[in-house]
Amino acid sequence: MALRRKLYTGADFRRALSIEELRAVARRRVPHFAFEYVECGAEDELTLRWNRAVFESIRFVPSTLVDTTARHQRTSLFGRESSSPLVIAPTAVNGMQCFRGDVALARAAAAAGIPFTQSTFSNVRLEEVAAAAGGRLWMQLYLLKDRSIARDIVRRADRAGFEALVVTSDANVFGGREWDRRNYREPGKLTLRNLAEIACHPRWVLDVIGSHGIPRFENIVDFLPPEARSARAGIGYLPRLLVPDVTWEDLQQLREAWPGKLILKGVLNVADARRAADLGCDGIVLTNHGGRQLDGCVSPIEVLPEIARAVGDRIVVIVDSGFRRGADVVKAIALGARAVMVGAATLYGLAAGGEEGVRHALGILSGEVDRVLGQLGCTSLADLGPHRLARAWPETQESTV
Numbered sequence: 001m002a003l004r005r006k007l008y009t010g011a012d013f014r015r016a017l018s019i020e021e022l023r024a025v026a027r028r029r030v031p032h033f034a035f036e037y038v039e040c041g042a043e044d045e046l047t048l049r050w051n052r053a054v055f056e057s058i059r060f061v062p063s064t065l066v067d068t069t070a071r072h073q074r075t076s077l078f079g080r081e082s083s084s085p086l087v088i089a090p091t092a093v094n095g096m097q098c099f100r101g102d103v104a105l106a107r108a109a110a111a112a113g114i115p116f117t118q119s120t121f122s123n124v125r126l127e128e129v130a131a132a133a134g135g136r137l138w139m140q141l142y143l144l145k146d147r148s149i150a151r152d153i154v155r156r157a158d159r160a161g162f163e164a165l166v167v168t169s170d171a172n173v174f175g176g177r178e179w180d181r182r183n184y185r186e187p188g189k190l191t192l193r194n195l196a197e198i199a200c201h202p203r204w205v206l207d208v209i210g211s212h213g214i215p216r217f218e219n220i221v222d223f224l225p226p227e228a229r230s231a232r233a234g235i236g237y238l239p240r241l242l243v244p245d246v247t248w249e250d251l252q253q254l255r256e257a258w259p260g261k262l263i264l265k266g267v268l269n270v271a272d273a274r275r276a277a278d279l280g281c282d283g284i285v286l287t288n289h290g291g292r293q294l295d296g297c298v299s300p301i302e303v304l305p306e307i308a309r310a311v312g313d314r315i316v317v318i319v320d321s322g323f324r325r326g327a328d329v330v331k332a333i334a335l336g337a338r339a340v341m342v343g344a345a346t347l348y349g350l351a352a353g354g355e356e357g358v359r360h361a362l363g364i365l366s367g368e369v370d371r372v373l374g375q376l377g378c379t380s381l382a383d384l385g386p387h388r389l390a391r392a393w394p395e396t397q398e399s400t401v
């Protein structure tokens with residue numbers, strides 16, 4: 001008789017042994033529309049699924065009888081030490097998962113000794129996050145129709161001591177997130193079914209809306225018409241601010257205006273990676289936006305080896321999209337990434353248990369990285385390389401660039 005196996009689905013996030021289990025806890029804690037906002041990919045979600053499936057085709061080749069007692073996963077990012085090769089990715093509307101979600105994520109990142117990236121579309125002002133969390137803070141920037149919004153954020157992030165500006169370039173034409181849109185009758189108006197379902201989550205209502213009201217897009221609130229300032233209305237309005245006329249010219253201007261580290265998030269081919277390095281970027285993020293933008297897009301892990309070979313000695317190569325296990329992180333480092341951004345994984349922690357839940361998610365991931373390093377016979381990330389993996393990686397894909 002087949003063995004029936006079941007993930008833990010209770011309400012105590014501390015009992016979650018994996019990110020998948022944390023996801024199950026999160027699913028119970030927040031209303032459907034808020035959970036699906038994190039979950040959804042674009043269109044048929046081919047890329048969302050491929051982001052996970054791609055890891056299954058990469059396998060480890062361990063070394064045996066190596067003393068790994070002293071192993072660690074510290075790494076250097078932009079000349080500063082990180083406790084782990086993880087970075088919290090920028091995610092919009094974190095206040096929908098828990099009250100002051102941006103602060104909770106930033107605090108958990110600071111406690112774990114890794115950077116937190118705050119979204120342009122966050123629900124807490126960047127100055128407040130800096131004051132409440134400290135740690136290493138990176139600011140994500142969307143170049144919107146009104147470019148003075150970017151100038152405002154650049155000025156404020158510099159003054160607040162943010163270390164890096166992460167310019168997102170892959171959402172200028174907004175993704176077709178049909179599963180998210182189905183939760184709304186019209187932009188900003190949830191379906192009756194979703195409204196009724198919210199009533200089944202009184203603890204969430206108290207926490208997220210409580211006496212303070214619906215979260216607002218505090219970072220850019222001064223630039224929004226009054227009717228689009230709250231997350232309810234703005235979630236339909238903000239995609240309309242994204243514009244397809246953002247070019248390398250904009251990035252050049254940002255390089256001149258921003259004194260800190262500049263990271264371009266949205267690179268997937270060698271030519272763009274070289275151009276970013278030539279322009280003076282300090283880092284790039286290889287990403288398909290977690291499968292939320294171009295459906296049918298390659299997974300960043302597929303193009304990572306050739307991009308790391310081309311520019312890895314000039315700029316910091318970071319990768320994201322689909323990372324749910326420490327083993328995935330180790331595979332990316334072995335293929336040439338310096339660090340990995342995590343989006344959904346830490347949001348599940350946030351939804352399941354606020355700041356403590358994010359700490360738990362980061363603990364799961366770094367615990368898994370540690371275990372995999374030991375099992376591979378490695379004492380540090382420096383021991384990793386393609387020789388630890390079995391998969392026929394094409395020597396070069398220049399022809400596709």
Ligand SMILES: Cc1cc2nc3c(=O)[nH]c(=O)nc-3n(C[C@H](O)[C@H](O)[C@H](O)COP(=O)(O)O)c2cc1C
Nearest residue numbers: 038089090091092119168289290321322342343344
């Ligand atoms: C709910 C959600 C909101 C996001 N919002 C932003 C954003 O505001 N800016 C941005 O550059 N990327 C955003 N992203 C993309 C993430 O930064 C990151 O690229 C992606 O989550 C990585 O994939 P993963 O979720 O599988 O880890 C968002 C992702 C999610 C899941």
